[in-house]
Amino acid sequence: MAFELKVLLFIIVVAVFTSFADGDENGGQIEALLKWKNSLENPSPASLFSWDISSNSSFSPCEKWVGIICDDGFVNIIHINLTSMGLKGMLQNFDFVSFPELVTLDLSNNSLYGVIPKSIGMLANLKILYVNANHFSGSIPSAIGNLTKLKGLHLSLNHLSCNIPKEIGLIASLVDLKLPMNNLSGSLPAEITNLTSRKILLMGNNRLSGYLPDSICSGGLLERLSVHTNRFIVLNKLK
Ligand SMILES: *[C@@H]1O[C@H](CO)[C@@H](O)[C@H](O)[C@H]1NC(C)=O
Ligand SMILES: *[C@@H]1O[C@H](CO)[C@@H](O)[C@H](O)[C@H]1NC(C)=O
Ligand SMILES: *[C@@H]1O[C@H](CO)[C@@H](O)[C@H](O)[C@H]1NC(C)=O
Ligand SMILES: *[C@@H]1O[C@H](CO)[C@@H](O)[C@H](O)[C@H]1NC(C)=O
Ligand SMILES: *[C@@H]1O[C@H](CO)[C@@H](O)[C@H](O)[C@H]1NC(C)=O
Ligand SMILES: *[C@@H]1O[C@H](CO)[C@@H](O)[C@H](O)[C@H]1NC(C)=O
Numbered sequence: 001m002a003f004e005l006k007v008l009l010f011i012i013v014v015a016v017f018t019s020f021a022d023g024d025e026n027g028g029q030i031e032a033l034l035k036w037k038n039s040l041e042n043p044s045p046a047s048l049f050s051w052d053i054s055s056n057s058s059f060s061p062c063e064k065w066v067g068i069i070c071d072d073g074f075v076n077i078i079h080i081n082l083t084s085m086g087l088k089g090m091l092q093n094f095d096f097v098s099f100p101e102l103v104t105l106d107l108s109n110n111s112l113y114g115v116i117p118k119s120i121g122m123l124a125n126l127k128i129l130y131v132n133a134n135h136f137s138g139s140i141p142s143a144i145g146n147l148t149k150l151k152g153l154h155l156s157l158n159h160l161s162c163n164i165p166k167e168i169g170l171i172a173s174l175v176d177l178k179l180p181m182n183n184l185s186g187s188l189p190a191e192i193t194n195l196t197s198r199k200i201l202l203m204g205n206n207r208l209s210g211y212l213p214d215s216i217c218s219g220g221l222l223e224r225l226s227v228h229t230n231r232f233i234v235l236n237k238l239k
Pocket of ligand 5: 171194
């Protein structure tokens with residue numbers, strides 16, 4: 001056999017073997033979820049019992065895994081909803097890059113801590129990001145401005161500090177922004193008025209300061225606004 005042919009065969013064999021070893025037609029998404037599950041403080045949380053490919057050959061994460069919903073072709077995971085699952089751990093090992101089609105990520109009401117990684121900005125199709133009621137700390141990553149399709153962003157009830165990044169103004173589609181009960185400081189970025197679809201804007205119980213722009217209610221869509229328990233200076237009567 002010619003050397004080139006052997007090399008070619010070797011490459012094919014390796015490629016085929018690797019794709020079987022992956023056991024994953026979902027583009028590495030299942031591996032990414034298992035890797036994250038294994039990084040949790042209790043690596044086998046009872047609530048994620050169904051997240052297992054070893055125990056049963058007839059597995060299908062799209063059908064059997066709790067909190068996981070795939071697209072119609074069972075190719076991409078589009079919704080991840082792990083609210084109130086008693087999860088304790090960090091997001092450092094969550095490979096956001098594996099989920100380009102993800103629409104929903106609901107991790108609310110768990111015991112997740114550490115920073116919200118800037119790689120979350122890779123979730124280009126995300127519409128819902130709920131990580132409220134956890135123990136996240138550090139600042140809101142400016143990469144959040146990359147999530148240009150986001151409609152709902154719930155960060156309430158964490159330990160987030162520092163300024164609200166001005167990049168938040170890049171999320172023109174944002175309807176519902178909830179930031180209460182954190183430790184956010186600095187002034188409200190003027191870019192907040194770039195959120196022309198805003199209906200709900202909650203930021204009570206932080207350490208925000210400076211002038212509250214009187215254009216905050218502009219646009220005509222705002223239904224709920226809360227700014228209480230901060231250090232704002234109100235320049236004009238809100239209109
Ligand atoms: C595989 O699943 C079947 C039914 O869903 C169950 O009866 C069986 O115990 C499972 N096997 C293992 C090894 O978990
Ligand atoms: C996640 O699931 C819970 C029920 O378990 C539901 O109440 C909640 O609305 C879901 N989150 C999203 C973003 O759909
Ligand atoms: C939060 O999750 C816990 C379980 O970890 C549950 O008992 C509690 O009812 C949840 N709270 C809300 C508001 O969903
Ligand atoms: C922002 O999105 C682009 C395209 O989806 C991606 O290439 C880039 O790495 C993202 N940046 C961050 C900080 O996530
Ligand atoms: C806010 O909107 C203005 C124009 O409407 C635009 O020039 C600016 O880049 C936007 N800034 C951000 C941070 O979105
Ligand atoms: C808020 O941040 C300040 C320092 O910036 C710190 O002293 C304080 O303990 C923090 N409060 C909470 C509730 O995390």
